[in-house]
Amino acid sequence: MEALVKMNKVTKIYKKTNPGLRKNSVNNIAVDDISFAIARGEIFGLIGESGCGKTTLVNLMLGLIKPDRGEIVIDTVDITKLKSNREFLPIRKRMQAVFQNSSSSLNPQMTLKKIITEPLKNFHLPEQGVAEELLEDVGLSASWILRKPAQLSGGQRQRVSIARALALKPDFIILDEATSNLDVITSKQIIDLLKKLNDKYKMMMLFISHDIGVVDDFCHRKAIMKNGEILEIVKQFGPPENHHPYTQKLLQARLHI
Numbered sequence: 001m002e003a004l005v006k007m008n009k010v011t012k013i014y015k016k017t018n019p020g021l022r023k024n025s026v027n028n029i030a031v032d033d034i035s036f037a038i039a040r041g042e043i044f045g046l047i048g049e050s051g052c053g054k055t056t057l058v059n060l061m062l063g064l065i066k067p068d069r070g071e072i073v074i075d076t077v078d079i080t081k082l083k084s085n086r087e088f089l090p091i092r093k094r095m096q097a098v099f100q101n102s103s104s105s106l107n108p109q110m111t112l113k114k115i116i117t118e119p120l121k122n123f124h125l126p127e128q129g130v131a132e133e134l135l136e137d138v139g140l141s142a143s144w145i146l147r148k149p150a151q152l153s154g155g156q157r158q159r160v161s162i163a164r165a166l167a168l169k170p171d172f173i174i175l176d177e178a179t180s181n182l183d184v185i186t187s188k189q190i191i192d193l194l195k196k197l198n199d200k201y202k203m204m205m206l207f208i209s210h211d212i213g214v215v216d217d218f219c220h221r222k223a224i225m226k227n228g229e230i231l232e233i234v235k236q237f238g239p240p241e242n243h244h245p246y247t248q249k250l251l252q253a254r255l256h257i
């Protein structure tokens with residue numbers, strides 16, 4: 001397995017200081033000594049309850065924040081050692097993220113064509129025909145290029161966010177709770193779409209969810225996260241008793257729905 005992303009003993013601490021009590025500061029270890037690797041082309045699921053540190057992990061990978069300790073190696077480059085945005089840009093271009101609220105942040109004044117090709121414009125790359133092709137890729141019609149976000153449903157808007165993320169043909173896409181705002185059926189449709197896109201473009205996907213049920217047969221491997229730590233990484237969930245007690249709880253809760 002050739003790793004595209006390697007997290008090596010990564011720790012991120014948010015320093016909480018209570019302005020009233022100068023000495024009483026409590027540190028919040030959002031990501032606690034985490035190590036794992038994700039292979040090129042792999043769909044990797046990360047599951048954990050709200051506040052366990054998933055988005056912090058994403059922000060670390062995207063280079064938006066620096067870890068207190070540890071290495072984050074993308075391909076062969078440890079991005080924690082990069083000094084400037086300029087150095088980071090070629091790597092940044094190869095990773096894209098879609099967030100829970102991505103679709104609500106689509107500029108309402110812009111046409112789908114403009115929205116989808118904006119990343120290409122930023123990198124001075126050719127735009128001809130790309131929006132049409134990507135709209136088809138995400139299961140929308142190429143004839144929609146002049147529509148605006150308000151004319152679409154929530155699920156369709158999230159498809160547009162995915163199309164925009166694909167524009168630069170990234171090596172990997174991070175989907176941080178990207179289907180969490182959608183109803184069960186729409187969410188399932190988006191996951192089927194992601195599977196198809198992974199087949200077609202072979203890009204790595206990091207799919208993040210608080211819901212263990214969503215990732216089961218979709219992700220090649222899944223990691224269970226709690227309190228800033230990864231408790232276990234599995235290919236498949238077996239009988240609950242084979243798992244970490246916390247994973248057991250998640251699996252049992254799912255059985256009872």
Ligand SMILES: Nc1ncnc2c1ncn2[C@@H]1O[C@H](COP(=O)(O)OP(=O)(O)O)[C@@H](O)[C@H]1O
Pocket residue numbers: 014015028030048049050051052053054055056057
């Ligand atoms: N910018 C920040 N400043 C201080 N604390 C933060 C910040 N971002 C997140 N946290 C804290 O770090 C922990 C992990 O948050 P987050 O990574 O957003 O979790 P998740 O995405 O799993 O819900 C939480 O306790 C959260 O309150």
Ligand SMILES: [Mg+2]
Pocket residue numbers: 054055056176177
């Ligand atoms: Mg989050």
